[in-house]
Amino acid sequence: MPTRKLLGRALALTALAALPAAGFALPSPAVAAAAPAAAAPAVSAASAPQAVAVAVPTSFVDLPSRPLPSDHAPHRITVTYRNPTAADQTVAPQILVESPDDGPFLTPANVKLEVLSGGHWRAVPLGSQTGTLFTTLTSAKLVLHSHHTLTQHYRITVLKASPGTIQPRVALYG
Template sequence: MRTRKIPRRSLALAAALAALPAALLTTPAQAQTATGAPPVGFVELPASSLPSCHATRAVTVTYRNDASTDRTVAPQILVESPATGPFLSPSSIRLEAQSPDGHWHTTPLASQTGTLYTALVPAKVVLHGHHTLTEHYRITVVASAPVQGTVEPRVAVYG
């Protein structure tokens, strides 16, 4: 009878995948929810002022799905310009998100009528019933001149 050798890498990968909880292997929310469907609401979280020039501030977004069913949500960071201007520019702010492996990655900011914001669609996740979403960000003012504004984290909730 002929036998076949399985490389150790394949065995290690198979063992690692088998050890993962099924919840981590769920299809991404982007594939389950139409990308054009707007959120049905937002959960506003406590706001804070922008840090001073070249200072960094930690921002944590926490949302608990108290329902027993799964819910699609997306954390979002808004940075509001002062009411009297000048409007903030995405190049004045660096926003970083912490990945599950602990590394920090720059998150792009878009701008509309004086508000800087993170995109919702790439941030969508399926949050299982009675689970909590916690996302860590850090925001740094990189502009050479002092800027004013407010950091307003929130969570978009989809139907």
């Protein structure tokens, strides 16, 4: 099982490696505005490319995993995390659905994942890499206040029975 753990942890970093390097090289507009005028290149604001700040998680909190059900019925997954620190913390819940190491590998067509939002179930798109399905972190980020608890409800339905593991986790940002 160590291979699966490494895959899950490396998944976010691998996804970041696919981003263009230019997104990391350009300073954010706030940083550029704070820099001295002598250090800034002579480019007009209208023609300067705008960089998008990409935040990378500093760590993950793995929550209890469980086998992927095979009965084609909806099953609830609850992600719960309490901020134990005295400061606000940026977090993002994430669901990984991992294939067995030796296959068959899952595809997004194998499962339907939904999140409870505003009292309604909303479909969540899944990314896929090397047999691991995952929810994106960028759309799930939120600020969790000191000693508050995040509770996020998901519902998974297996559309095509396959062996696998559901691994919920929470990404922590520095």
